[in-house]
Amino acid sequence: MKRLTALALALAATLAAVPVLAQDTLAKIKEKGVLTVGVKNDYKPWGFLDPSGKIVGLEIDLAQEVADKLGVKLEMIPVIAANRIEFLRQGRIDLILATLGDTADRRKQIGMIEPNYYAGATNVLAPKSAGLKKWEDLKGRKVCAVQGAYYNRRVSQIYSPELVVFPSVPDGLNALQGNNCVAFLFDDTLIVSTLAGGDPKWANYEMPLTSEDPQLWAVGVRLDDLDGAFGKLLKDMSVEWHKSGKLLALESKWGIKQSPYLIETNKKLKGGS
Amino acid sequence: MIAAFFERLNDVHGLNFSIFYDAFDRSRFLTGLWTTTYICVVSILASLAIGLLGVWIAGSNSRFGRLVVRIYVQFFRNTPPLVQLSFFYFAVGGLLPTVSDGFGGQSPLVSGTGWAIIAFSLFAGAFNVEIFRAGIEAVPETMVEAAESLGYTRFQLWRQIVLPLAFRICLPALNNNLVNLVKTTTLAYAIGVPELLYAASQIWSEMFNVREMMNVLLVTYVLLVAVLVWVMHRWEKAMRIPGYMP
Numbered sequence: 001m002k003r004l005t006a007l008a009l010a011l012a013a014t015l016a017a018v019p020v021l022a023q024d025t026l027a028k029i030k031e032k033g034v035l036t037v038g039v040k041n042d043y044k045p046w047g048f049l050d051p052s053g054k055i056v057g058l059e060i061d062l063a064q065e066v067a068d069k070l071g072v073k074l075e076m077i078p079v080i081a082a083n084r085i086e087f088l089r090q091g092r093i094d095l096i097l098a099t100l101g102d103t104a105d106r107r108k109q110i111g112m113i114e115p116n117y118y119a120g121a122t123n124v125l126a127p128k129s130a131g132l133k134k135w136e137d138l139k140g141r142k143v144c145a146v147q148g149a150y151y152n153r154r155v156s157q158i159y160s161p162e163l164v165v166f167p168s169v170p171d172g173l174n175a176l177q178g179n180n181c182v183a184f185l186f187d188d189t190l191i192v193s194t195l196a197g198g199d200p201k202w203a204n205y206e207m208p209l210t211s212e213d214p215q216l217w218a219v220g221v222r223l224d225d226l227d228g229a230f231g232k233l234l235k236d237m238s239v240e241w242h243k244s245g246k247l248l249a250l251e252s253k254w255g256i257k258q259s260p261y262l263i264e265t266n267k268k269l270k271g272g273s
Numbered sequence: 274m275i276a277a278f279f280e281r282l283n284d285v286h287g288l289n290f291s292i293f294y295d296a297f298d299r300s301r302f303l304t305g306l307w308t309t310t311y312i313c314v315v316s317i318l319a320s321l322a323i324g325l326l327g328v329w330i331a332g333s334n335s336r337f338g339r340l341v342v343r344i345y346v347q348f349f350r351n352t353p354p355l356v357q358l359s360f361f362y363f364a365v366g367g368l369l370p371t372v373s374d375g376f377g378g379q380s381p382l383v384s385g386t387g388w389a390i391i392a393f394s395l396f397a398g399a400f401n402v403e404i405f406r407a408g409i410e411a412v413p414e415t416m417v418e419a420a421e422s423l424g425y426t427r428f429q430l431w432r433q434i435v436l437p438l439a440f441r442i443c444l445p446a447l448n449n450n451l452v453n454l455v456k457t458t459t460l461a462y463a464i465g466v467p468e469l470l471y472a473a474s475q476i477w478s479e480m481f482n483v484r485e486m487m488n489v490l491l492v493t494y495v496l497l498v499a500v501l502v503w504v505m506h507r508w509e510k511a512m513r514i515p516g517y518m519p
Contacts, residue, residue, distance in 0.1 A: 082478040109481045142380060144465070148478030157297065164385060164465035165475060175465065178367035180381055
């Protein structure tokens with residue numbers, strides 16, 4: 001027992017060790033000649049693997065643009081929702097471009113670049129035969145989801161489904177296909193693009209509910225970079241992406257329906273200049 | 274009282290042990306602890322039963338039976354448990370008939386937790402077959418012959434002489450395997466079974482307290498394994514035969 005206590009104390013001591021981060025990220029990136037970005041590789045069409053195994057997608061295009069602007073090489077690190085914030089804080093990546101929802105809780109942890117480059121909301125993907133009509137229908141039923149998504153907690157607290165949460169998106173979708181759950185809880189943007197993809201696998205599926213809890217997406221940087229040179233550069237780029245219509249063009253390129261948020265922001269920023 | 278202490282710890286030192294003051298997180302963590310314990314207990318018992326059955330068939334006169342056991346052991350011992358688990362859940366689970374879920378929909382016959390128990394029992398059972406075999410082969414041949422000459426049937430011989438001795442011989446190896454089984458249960462996280470690792474990762478992806486939860490996890494598993502080892506140790510002591518040293 002004594003030994004166990006000592007062990008517990010030793011573990012507690014490791015808690016106190018906080019990673020030390022260098023201050024000027026921008027200078028470091030230029031010195032290394034590499035920009036390390038955390039991206040998704042299972043989130044079509046924002047970041048996914050093409051048949052040759054390369055990571056491509058809308059967010060990858062944005063990441064490439066940041067790297068080009070800095071005149072450095074782009075290195076992509078695949079992240080999942082559950083580990084991306086930790087990776088950023090530990091300095092393994094310089095920024096997150098991985099469908100990151102901009103929430104108040106997360107703002108305490110990392111810096112969110114404004115204006116946000118995208119907005120999604122929460123919905124479910126379900127077989128038509130399930131006959132779901134309203135959110136309350138999920139009560140007590142098995143619903144697949146993905147780890148680390150911000151809406152898991154909210155949905156389970158309000159509608160109390162029995163969430164079955166998987167490490168990655170394909171696992172969750174496979175479980176849904178295998179009838180392991182009645183619906184798959186996710187961003188409506190991804191659901192729409194999955195259904196519109198024309199894959200016969202999803203022919204009998206639908207997005208039956210009204211999207212809820214609209215959520216902006218943001219590029220994430222470390223807190224001390226937010227007001228530094230690196231953060232400022234990203235903010236300017238984000239404004240430019242909206243103003244020039246680049247984001248709208250990328251949506252068409254990747255076959256996503258034009259989202260009201262982007263159209264609106266584009267108008268607003270154009271009018272303001 | 275405890276909750277207040279941990280809330281202060283979070284406010285003052287930024288050490289966020291949310292499971293001690295946030296009711297939602299606590300219930301998730303306790304559910305995880307219960308699920309892990311449940312999977313462990315059922316899998317341990319089932320794997321022991323499989324081990325005994327397997328070693329009984331492996332020592333029988335049926336050639337077909339011996340072959341089946343050999344194939345089973347090779348298959349489950351030589352493939353990664355995570356692959357077995359995914360295979361059961363994603364491949365086999367989809368082929369089984371579904372049952373009504375009480376909401377007018379259909380749900381699979383075996384839940385994720387069910388598959389986890391099945392996969393881990395078979396995985397650990399394969400090792401147990403080999404462990405028991407080692408123990409049985411270490412029982413002195415002379416003792417078996419002596420019993421046979423007294424007219425023991427094969428079953429009596431096993432029950433009263435071979436197994437009691439074999440058990441004592443193979444307990445250290447069995448302990449090892451069962452401790453391994455407890456640690457293997459974390460793999461159930463990959464198929465969405467709400468066990469400890471799953472609960473912890475849910476909590477840290479929302480609360481951003483990875484470092485704290487990792488420590489809680491490590492300590493929890495140390496304690497879980499300590500309980501198992503203590504039980505096995507008590508059992509070993511209870512079974513000691515004074516003067517018998519294999």
